Amino acid sequence: MLEYKFDTQLLIEGHDLSEDAINEYITNNIEGDCLLAVGDDELIKIHFHTNTPWKVLEYCASLGDIHDVVIENMDRQANGLQG
Template identity: 75%
Template sequence: MLDFKFDTQLLIEGQGLSEDDIDAYISQHFAGDCLLAVGDEELIKIHFHTNEPWKVLEYCASLGEIHDIVVENMERQAEGLSG
């Protein structure tokens, strides 16, 4: 059984983005693991395992335009099913 069920990935496009600020906010406000927030001031890639991906998406959408969103159910993948 996985502690965090959903692999959540997306891009945030905006102005004045900070990977350090985004990383810190997600780490402090959402339960999860395997967080990556990489990019520059205009484009950040997020990767995060969580049980509440909709909360991460809502936060990221408050920072800029979000796109290339992928939310995969890793428990289904582990069972050989489509994620």
């Protein structure tokens, strides 16, 4: 069994976005691993493994418009099922 069940991916579109600030907030406030926060000041791609994907969505939505949201259950995928 995986420590963190959900692969959470999304895009944030906004103004004055900061990869470093987003990375720091998620690292310090949401339990998980494999965090990637990459982009520029108007568009950031997030990839994060966590058991609480709704916390990631809530935080990211506070920064701008979120879209292309994908949350996959990696336990199911490991068992050959659709995530």
